[in-house]
Amino acid sequence: MITLLDYGAGNVRSVINAIEHLGGSVRVAERAEDIASAENLVFPGVGAFGSMMERLHAAGFVAPLKAYLQSGRPFLGICLGMQALFNASDESPGIPGLGLFNGTVRRFATGLAVPHMGWNNIRIRQASPLFAGLRGDEKFYFVHSYHVTADNPEEILTTTDYDYSFVSAVQRGAIVATQYHPEKSGAAGLQLLRNFLAAGTAPVCPPCPEGPTRLAKRIIACLDVRANDQNDLVVTKGDRYDVREAGAVRNLGQPVALARAYYEDGADEITFLNITGFRDFPLEDMPMLAVLKETSRRVFVPLTIGGGIRDYTDVHGRHHDALAVAAEYFRSGADKISIGSDAVDIAETYLQRGRATGDSAIEQISRVYGSQAVVISIDPRRVYVATPDEVPHHVLQTAIPGPRGERYCWYQCTVKGGREGRPIDAVTLARVCQQLGAGEILLNCIDRDGTRDGFDIELIDAVKKAVRIPVIASSGAGSAAHFLEVFTRTGTEAALAAGIFHRRELSIQEVKGFLADKVEIRR
Template sequence: MITLLDYGAGNVRSVINAVEKLGERVVVAGTGRDILNAEKLLFPGVGNFGSMMQILRHKRFVDPLLAFLKSGRPFLGICVGMQALFEGSEESPGEKGLGFFPGRVKRFDVDRAVPHIGWNGISVKQPTDLFFGLDGDEKFYFVHSYHVVADDPGVVLTTTDYGYPFVSAVQKGNLQGTQFHPEKSGASGLTLLENFIRKDRELAIPGKSPSQTRLAKRIIACLDVRANEQGDLVVTKGDQYDVREGGNVRNLGKPVELAGRYFEEGADEVTFLNITGFRDFPLEDMPMMRVLEETSRNVFVPLTIGGGIRDFTDKNGRTYTALEVAAAYFRSGADKISVGSDAVTIAEAYLRGGQKTGQSAIEQISCVYGNQAVVISIDPRRVYVDSPDQTTHPTVETTIPGPGGQRYCWFQCTVKGGREGRDMDAVTLARTCEELGAGEILLNCIDRDGTNTGFDIELINAVKGAVSIPVIASSGAGCEAHFAEVFERTDAESALAAGIFHRREVPIAAVKAYLKGKVEVRL
């Protein structure tokens, strides 16, 4: 039996599902006594270091945790659950960690996108049972802005490279921790969790463990979900955001089944966009919650959900914050939430006021769950001008002239599924949302959506050059070569597609096979 320390933040459902899939029963620790009585303790920390430590102290979990750690019984901390073992973190300078190991947690100081998001390798430094049965060249899923700096090199189990080598796992006796998320690392992650559960594996160092590791480019499957005429949730796909054909919503499959298929085919992440979310109250959208719950039982890669993540007032006059809405999605199985149209409204208010309020959905959610949990979905279209002087928005000199031969354009943000344009450009929106605490940009393109003509390279370069957080390229992919093009001509960390995957025109495995040897991918 595995005891899981759930302190109330983030997606622990996937950890529970992974352990149960391996045939083990999970008991959630609700009291300090539950921690003290545990045979094996699993601590999946999620989100902000300071928020986590405050909750642990409020629940009076700190002393029982320290007593359990000193007992020598098996312990596995995941992500912030591993960071908690150290003395403190730059993320929350005023909050002390458990201090079980000497050292601190520091923010990445690299000339790369932060957070470090994606599939990276590990270099194993000491014998361990965690990696029994693995080759050592596997990749695991990381999503973090801060990393451990251990004062005692003897506790370092693995390192990973991201601009420089950092501690990606620790071990001392039966006490182990990983910065990466095994519950989101596919078959390799499940093997690691099984090794922790069984604890009867032999100690070994994988023979192929690399001296250096490389972050893989991610291939993401996107599922636009909405109700059809019969009231069933279906996966659909638009042509320049029009999802109807012959008056009916295109039905390309069931969300849970398609997500499972993409996991088996090697998708690095799965994104659900509830494209009716801006009209509906998401906490009453139980079918979408069930989609997440069912998907997370068998899909062990990151899940992102978008649609309706904002403040709501229900018909009875009760107000729900965006943080409460996001929390419901996280508890249903989401790892990240995506804010779309409401991000434009938030950015407009911030630019008018000139200062942060701490009350926007982006600020609230990133404060509790960390900026890596907040994705901004941008839906721009091109607006052509004869000269940069004709607009106050940042322009690009384009190789794709406008209908009147115009040589310049800017990228106008839209809301409500592309039906309404705003006086806000994609570059400004991305930069502003990063300032407010967002950790990733999902960059769509109305002009390319459903065209199969390739990603808008000029748009991607314009936005990527304005931010220091990861960018997901979206819209326009029609063949394997388009994925190679976007990774070779831009610095985008990920590429997303929908229709070509749904219709099996371009399988995910074919994309990765084509990319092998051209860019780093997880196979």
């Protein structure tokens, strides 16, 4: 029996699903007494350090948690659950941690994108049964902006490189904690959890401290989900956002089955975009919640869901803020939420007022769940101009001339599925959303959607150079060479595709096989 400490933030459902998938039983700690009586305790955490500690104190969990940690019983901390073990965090000055390990949580001091997001290797620094049965080159999923600095080198279990070496796991006796997410690390992560569940019976894996670790470029499968004319949820795909063919919605498969197939084929992440749901109130869209919950039981890589994450007043006049909507998706199995059209409204309000209000969906969700949980989906289209000063936007000189030979363009953001243009450009939107707390940009391109002509390199390069957070390239992939082009010609961290995978024109393994000796990937 595994007791899971849930302090009310983050995707604990994925941890429960992974443990149950391996044959374990889970009970969620609802009272201090549940922690005190636990035989094995797992503490997954995401979000902000200060918010986490405040919630632990409010629930009365701090004292029994400290007592448990001093008892010698098995403990696994994950991500923020590892950082909580230390004295303090730069993220929340003045708020002490549990203080079981001496050290401080520091923000990444690097020119690379922060959060550190994606699949990276580990170096095992001390003998541990946690890594029995794993290859030395396995990659695990990371998503964090802060890392621990441990004062005692004998307590460092693994290290990882991201511009410089940082502590990625610690161990003291039966206490182990990882910065990476085993429940989201595919087969390698499941093996790590299996070893933890073995409660000391797994063979000890010796240290393997040699060699640098490398963050992989991510290949993401995207599933556009909507109800067809028979009101069944299907995966579809548009051509410049038009999802109908011969009058009917294109039906390219069932969401859960396709997500599982892409996971087995090596997808590094799965993204669901609900492109027609949430017309009334998103928490009543039970079919999509059911899809998310069922996928989380079968897929052990990160899941993102987009569509309808904003403030609502339901048909009964009750108000529900975006934070409550997002919370339901996190607790149903999502790791990240994607905000699209509403991000444009938020950015325009920010620019009009000249300051942040603190109450936008982006700010609310990132404050509680962390910036890494908020993805901004940008849907721009090219607008050609004769000269750079013709419009008050971020204008690019383009190698692709316009219909009248124009050599300049800007990328107009759109809303409502590309049907309505707004007077804000993609570069400005990305910068504003980063300022408000977003942790990743999903960069689409209406002009390239469904064309198979390749990613819009000019757009992706401009946005990537304008922000310090990871960028996902989307729209236009038609071959494995297009993935190589976007990774080598821009600094983007990930590339997403839909149609070529749904139509089985190209598999994820074929893409990775083509990239294997050219860029760093997870095999």
